[in-house]
Amino acid sequence: MSGQAVALPLSEEAAAQIDAMQLKKILEVALLTTSEPLSLAELRKLSDVPVENHTIETMLEQLAQEYTGSGVELNRVANGWRFRACPEMQPYLDRLNPQKPPRYSRAVMETLAIIVYRQPVTRGDIEEIRGVAVSSQILKTLEARGWIDIVGTRDAPGKPELFATTKQLLDDLNLRSLQELPPLEEMGSLLEHDEA
Numbered sequence: 789m790s791g792q793a794v795a796l797p798l799s800e801e802a803a804a805q806i807d808a809m810q811l812k813k814i815l816e817v818a819l820l821t822t823s824e825p826l827s828l829a830e831l832r833k834l835s836d837v838p839v840e841n842h843t844i845e846t847m848l849e850q851l852a853q854e855y856t857g858s859g860v861e862l863n864r865v866a867n868g869w870r871f872r873a874c875p876e877m878q879p880y881l882d883r884l885n886p887q888k889p890p891r892y893s894r895a896v897m898e899t900l901a902i903i904v905y906r907q908p909v910t911r912g913d914i915e916e917i918r919g920v921a922v923s924s925q926i927l928k929t930l931e932a933r934g935w936i937d938i939v940g941t942r943d944a945p946g947k948p949e950l951f952a953t954t955k956q957l958l959d960d961l962n963l964r965s966l967q968e969l970p971p972l973e974e975m976g977s978l979l980e981h982d983e984a
Contacts (some may be wrong), residue, residue, distance in 0.1 A: 796925050807836075807837070808847070809879075811835055811839065812847045812850065812851065814834050814835075815834065815844070815847055815848065815851065816851055818831065818834055819851075819862065819869060819870060819871050820871055822870075824867070824870070824871055825865050825866075825867040825868035825869060825870040825959055826868045826870065827867060827868035827869075828841045828844055828845065828868065828869075830868065831844050831868075831869070832844055848862065848864075848869050850947055855871075858874075859873060859874055859876060859877045860872065860873055860877075861873075863962055863984050865958060865959045865962060865963065865964060866955040866958035866959055866963065866964055867955045867956075867958075867959050870959075872962070885900065892929070893926075895918075895920075895922075895926055896926050896929055897899075898918055899914055899918070899922060899926050899927070899930065899955065900935060900936070902914050902917050902918065903930070903936055903951050903952065903953060904953055904957075904966065904969065905969075905972050907950075907951065907952040907953060908939050908940065908950035908951060908952045909950065909951055910942055910948035910949065910950060910951070911927070911948060911949070911951075912948055913920070913949075915936055919945040920967065927951070933956075934954055934956035934957070935951065935953060935954060935956060935960070936951050936953055936954060936957070937951070937952065937953075938950065938951060939952040940952070946953055953966070961969075973981075
């Protein structure tokens with residue numbers, strides 16, 4: 789005997805299992821090495837053979853289960869799937885990057901909340917709800933962050949621009965859709981409770 793390993797022929801089922809394991813590893817490394825969410829279409833491109841969306845989703849759900857209890861989690865967000873640090877790990881990560889995240893004024897946060905819950909809205913709608921004028925800088929700040937965008941114009945005199953939220957906002961909030969936000973009525977009671 790020469791001491792070399794002999795390659796045994798694999799059954800189709802065994803070959804498919806090996807291919808599935810390899811694809812799962814490829815999905816894992818792709819998601820771990822990118823900072824942006826990856827869509828199912830992008831993830832399907834990683835396979836050497838055609839793969840259905842449900843197959844990719846099943847593998848992603850398995851990966852998410854495998855990472856349960858670790859320092860990272862695999863989440864589905866509006867733009868696809870991504871790994872992120874578990875929230876309880878954030879204080880430790882902040883030690884590496886002690887920069888404080890930007891703090892937004894109450895006016896910016898109120899404007900964003902109005903757009904989130906009433907979209908699409910015009911600047912006039914926002915001003916009517918807030919009871920004060922909305923500075924251009926507030927809208928520019930939200931647009932620069934990628935959280936809102938102009939989605940059209942209202943069929944009214946002057947054709948005012950309509951603002952709505954983007955998928956970037958959902959991704960940053962780690963949400964799949966706006967339906968995951970608490971109802972507006974709940975938000976009001978939370979604010980009243982905080983002020984008490």
